[in-house]
Amino acid sequence: MLQVRNLHAAVNGRDILRGIDLSIATGEVHAIMGPNGSGKSTLARVLAGHPEYLVTGGEILFDGQDLLAMDPESRARAGVFMAFQYPVEIPGVNNAYFLKAALNAVRAHRGLEELDAVEFMELVRDRMTRLGMDESLLNRPVNEGFSGGEKKRNEIFQMAVLEPRLAVLDETDSGLDIDALKIVANGVNAMRRADRAFLLVTHYQRLLNYVVPDVVHVLAEGRIVRSGGKELAFELEEKGYGWIDTPANEASA
Amino acid sequence: MTGTVDQYIAEWERARPRWQRSGGDNLIRTREAALRQFAALGFPTTRQEEWRFTSVAPIAERTFSLARPATAAISSVDVDSLRLTTTPAVELVFVNGRHVPELSRTRTLPARSRVESLSSALESGNDLEARLTTTRWAEKQPFVALNTAFVEDGAWIQVPARTVLDRPIHLVFLASRDNADGALMLHPRVLISLGENSQASVIETYGGTAGGQYFTNTVTDIELDENAVLDHYKLQYESAAAFHVGATHVRAQRSATYRSHSISFGGALVRNDVIAVLDGEGVECTLNGLYTADAQRLVDNHTTIDHAQPHCASREIYKGILAEHARGVFNGKIIVRPDAQKTDAKQTNRALLLSEDAQINTKPQLEIFANDVKCTHGAAVGQLDDEALFYLRSRGLGDASARRMLIHAFAADVLNHLPLELVRAHIETRLQRELARVLPAAA
Numbered sequence: 055m056l057q058v059r060n061l062h063a064a065v066n067g068r069d070i071l072r073g074i075d076l077s078i079a080t081g082e083v084h085a086i087m088g089p090n091g092s093g094k095s096t097l098a099r100v101l102a103g104h105p106e107y108l109v110t111g112g113e114i115l116f117d118g119q120d121l122l123a124m125d126p127e128s129r130a131r132a133g134v135f136m137a138f139q140y141p142v143e144i145p146g147v148n149n150a151y152f153l154k155a156a157l158n159a160v161r162a163h164r165g166l167e168e169l170d171a172v173e174f175m176e177l178v179r180d181r182m183t184r185l186g187m188d189e190s191l192l193n194r195p196v197n198e199g200f201s202g203g204e205k206k207r208n209e210i211f212q213m214a215v216l217e218p219r220l221a222v223l224d225e226t227d228s229g230l231d232i233d234a235l236k237i238v239a240n241g242v243n244a245m246r247r248a249d250r251a252f253l254l255v256t257h258y259q260r261l262l263n264y265v266v267p268d269v270v271h272v273l274a275e276g277r278i279v280r281s282g283g284k285e286l287a288f289e290l291e292e293k294g295y296g297w298i299d300t301p302a303n304e305a306s307a
Numbered sequence: 308m309t310g311t312v313d314q315y316i317a318e319w320e321r322a323r324p325r326w327q328r329s330g331g332d333n334l335i336r337t338r339e340a341a342l343r344q345f346a347a348l349g350f351p352t353t354r355q356e357e358w359r360f361t362s363v364a365p366i367a368e369r370t371f372s373l374a375r376p377a378t379a380a381i382s383s384v385d386v387d388s389l390r391l392t393t394t395p396a397v398e399l400v401f402v403n404g405r406h407v408p409e410l411s412r413t414r415t416l417p418a419r420s421r422v423e424s425l426s427s428a429l430e431s432g433n434d435l436e437a438r439l440t441t442t443r444w445a446e447k448q449p450f451v452a453l454n455t456a457f458v459e460d461g462a463w464i465q466v467p468a469r470t471v472l473d474r475p476i477h478l479v480f481l482a483s484r485d486n487a488d489g490a491l492m493l494h495p496r497v498l499i500s501l502g503e504n505s506q507a508s509v510i511e512t513y514g515g516t517a518g519g520q521y522f523t524n525t526v527t528d529i530e531l532d533e534n535a536v537l538d539h540y541k542l543q544y545e546s547a548a549a550f551h552v553g554a555t556h557v558r559a560q561r562s563a564t565y566r567s568h569s570i571s572f573g574g575a576l577v578r579n580d581v582i583a584v585l586d587g588e589g590v591e592c593t594l595n596g597l598y599t600a601d602a603q604r605l606v607d608n609h610t611t612i613d614h615a616q617p618h619c620a621s622r623e624i625y626k627g628i629l630a631e632h633a634r635g636v637f638n639g640k641i642i643v644r645p646d647a648q649k650t651d652a653k654q655t656n657r658a659l660l661l662s663e664d665a666q667i668n669t670k671p672q673l674e675i676f677a678n679d680v681k682c683t684h685g686a687a688v689g690q691l692d693d694e695a696l697f698y699l700r701s702r703g704l705g706d707a708s709a710r711r712m713l714i715h716a717f718a719a720d721v722l723n724h725l726p727l728e729l730v731r732a733h734i735e736t737r738l739q740r741e742l743a744r745v746l747p748a749a750a
Contacts, residue, residue: 102701105693130703142698146716155712156702163703195716196698212702 055080055117055251056220062111063100070096072276073112078220083252085262085287088273089295094255095139097273098224101253102136103129116220130156131163133219137209137226139255144196149208150178152196153215160216181214185241203234210241221245222253227261239264259291311367312346318372319456326459334429334458337436341455348449360636360668361607365576366550371492371522373457374403374483386410389479389514389544393729396474397422402481404493405460417470425461425496435463438498438528448580450552454494454526461496461525464509468502468532475508475538475727482515482523482549491521498528501535501563508538508727513553514573519546527555531563533587538566538726544737545573547604554580561587561616568725570734571598571606572741582611585619585647596625597721597734599741600633607636614647614680625656626721628714629665630745640672643680650680657687659717661745711742 058076062069070093078084088094100107101114103126114121121129144152157177158168169177182189185207197205206226213221223242227235242252242265254261262270262284270287272280274295280286319342326335350367351358386400399422400410406424416422429435439455462478480495499509515521523545531537545551551574559565571577577600583592598606612621627635635658643650658667671684691713699709718738725731 104697104701125706126697126700127703127705127709130701136701138698138701142692142694144692144695144698144713144716146719147699147712152699152702152704152712155708156699156704159703159705159708216702 056253057115058112059114060112061097061100061109061114063096063107063109065096065107069110070107070276071100074273074276074278076271076278078251078253080219080251081246081248082269083246083254083265083267084269084271085254085256085267086271086273087256087259087287087290090257092273093276094257094273095224098136098139098222098253098255101129101134101222102126127159130216130218131160134222135213135216135218135220136222136224137206137213139224139226139228141197141200141205141209143198143200145198147196149194149196150192153178153212156212157215178215181211184244185211185214186237187211202229203231206230206238207234207241210238214241214245217245219249220251220253222255224255225257226254227256227258235261236264259287262287311370312349314370315453315456316342316346322373322457329430331429333436337439338456338458340440341452345449345452345456348447348452351449357609357638360634361576361578361605363552363576363578366522366552369490369520369522371490373459374405374491374493385483385514385516386479386481389481389512391475391477391510391729391733394474395477395510396472398477398479399424399462400479400481401460401495403483403491404480404495414474417472419467420470420472421463421465422476423463425463425498426459428463433463435498439496448554450524450578451526451554454496454524454554457492457494458496459494462498464497464499464507466501466505466507466535468504470502470505472507475510475730477510477512480511480513480523480525482519482521482546491519493521493523493525495523495525496528497525499537499539500530501532501537503532503560504534505532506536508540510540510542510730512542512544513551514544515546515549517546518548520548520550521546522550523552525551525553527553529555529557529565531557531559531565533561534563535560536564538568540568540725540727540730541570541579542730542734542737543569543571543573543577543579545577547573547602548575549573550575551577553578555582557581557583557592558586559583559590559592562589563587564591566593566726567595568721568730569594569596569598569608570737571596571608572737574604574606576605578607578609580609580611582613583621584613584615585621586615588616588618590616590619592619592621593724594621594623594625595721595724597718597738598626598635599628599630599738599745600635601630601745603632605634605636609636609638609640611640611642612652614641614643614650614652616644617646617648617650619647620651621653623654623656624721624724626718627656627658627667628661628717629658629667630661632662632664634665635667635669637667637669637686638672639670639684640674641682641684643673643675643677643682645676647677648679650677650682652680652682654684655686657689657717659714660688660690661714707746710746711739714742714746715739
């Protein structure tokens with residue numbers, strides 16, 4: 055489903071990704087781990103099409119399409135979803151209104167009819183119940199005044215409503231207490247399907263206790279330096295990132 | 308500029324015989340005195356502090372004339388787009404400055420309430436000359452003097468004590484381009500008096516034929532007796548080539564409530580002045596405004612809230628959306644007189660610049676002479692938040708709809724303060740149309 059080949063990217067003139075190769079098949083859950091500044095979030099944002107990140111080399115194919123040639127909205131409509139590490143507060147834009155507009159834009163692209171207000175509310179209530187969300191969040195401005203946990207849950211809620219093909223979760227587990235973490239994990243697990251893939255960007259192994267990945271990658275200094283099964287995550291948890299063969303570690307060795 | 312003032316004098320002389328035929332020597336004297344005042348003042352220049360950022364040269368350099376009687380050949384379709392969706396108490400329609408009874412709608416009003424055209428009020432011998440000249444504040448305002456010099460029609464609204472009008476009063480001022488004598492000028496005057504404990508909503512809507520280069524110079528004078536409540540809407544939807552200068556003067560007595568909702572979407576050169584004198588204890592005054600402009604247009608909002616007595620509260624939010632090469636000016640003066648202790652004044656003004664070339668000149672002006680007061684002001688100028696824009700797009704919304712959603716959100720706190728749902732809907736529709744024009748929908 056997703057092929058990333060020799061991806062290089064920079065932000066504000068600084069090279070962050072220095073040749074990423076990554077392949078995700080449908081139905082798989084991949085985790086990307088790595089120390090701060092390794093480029094994990096950059097990879098997530100490049101996948102979503104953040105305009106501040108400049109791709110300086112390589113390519114990304116999504117279902118065979120050139121993802122880098124698509125603007126952010128086209129990627130979303132094609133089925134790419136990124137849960138933000140820091141969801142943006144948007145005063146004055148009603149959460150439900152925004153989500154309905156987004157859902158209908160995505161549905162239109164998929165050749166589905168627009169949902170009317172009643173159908174939309176049915177769908178939304180179902181997803182909110184599953185995620186244990188307070189319905190009052192719907193009528194508040196997008197993320198405004200939400201607690202950290204509410205913001206993260208709102209991201210998962212949007213994912214559940216938009217039903218993407220590839221969901222990229224950018225440190226959605228950071229800053230969550232264990233109850234919120236379980237809710238987020240359950241939300242992800244409930245959506246695991248043969249025709250959907252996940253890329254979990256995380257700093258901690260903790261989330262992977264609840265969402266068991268098929269593949270774990272370790273990112274360091276803008277490159278994937280190690281890939282393995284879920285046991286790699288435990289190894290990282292135990293030993294930290296110091297033992298990884300980063301280019302810098304090699305040089306000092 | 309003398310030459311241009313002479314043109315107004317000539318136009319005035321042309322109208323004199325008609326005014327003489329319709330009687331009222333006092334009124335002609337009032338007009339004549341105002342004309343002299345205007346001639347003495349001349350058009351303001353950018354050397355004057357109050358007009359520093361707004362050159363009225365485009366108005367001064369053109370020649371305008373009054374509409375000849377019976378040239379009003381405007382189709383009712385134009386009026387319909389400006390009407391409100393529900394029936395107001397009274398809807399007075401003015402075309403090219405004159406009341407058109409056939410297009411107006413009236414309903415039975417509570418006893419002794421008066422809502423009628425100024426022309427008929429003057430004809431039936433009401434002594435309104437005093438009211439036309441009590442505008443002390445007009446002495447330094449050439450456009451107010453000019454309005455008085457040519458005053459002919461407008462609206463006279465009088466709500467007696469303890470009377471509540473539960474439906475709004477709607478005044479529609481429409482300019483037609485088809486004036487045989489060149490560019491048209493209109494000088495409507497609106498007089499509103501609310502007796503003690505009375506309540507009303509008055510909506511003034513200004514519009515004109517698309518592309519019309521006319522000049523609307525309007526003055527509204529409001530007197531609120533004790534405990535009176537007025538919601539006052541000014542919806543300025545003039546043609547994008549028109550000139551609009553408007554002054555609203557309010558004097559509020561003890562415990563009165565005045566709420567002004569000023570919407571300014573039209574006009575090539577627009578200047579709105581709102582001057583509210585809080586002349587009794589416990590007055591509550593709200594001045595809210597929302598304006599948009601694109602191309603080379605200029606919108607200037609000047610407000611003055613004069614806290615003359617203690618324990619008054621004022622709230623003010625003005626928001627502007629400026630695209631392309633548009634310019635905005637906001638000047639918010641708050642005066643707190645020595646006696647006005649316990650004043651509580653809050654002013655906010657924000658501008659959203661949608662292009663590198665759009666500009667705003669903004670100036671809060673606090674003149675505080677009392678010591679036990681609470682006055683705050685804040686001004687902010689910004690662009691659309693790129694992170695918010697990306698967030699919306701990353702969920703599938705197209706760039707143009709995401710931008711429109713954010714601009715609309717910027718305007719929301721002014722829109723949400725509009726008490727009348729039907730007016731809000733009217734404005735929302737117009738705003739969406741403006742935004743669609745500035746940001747054509749992409750896929």
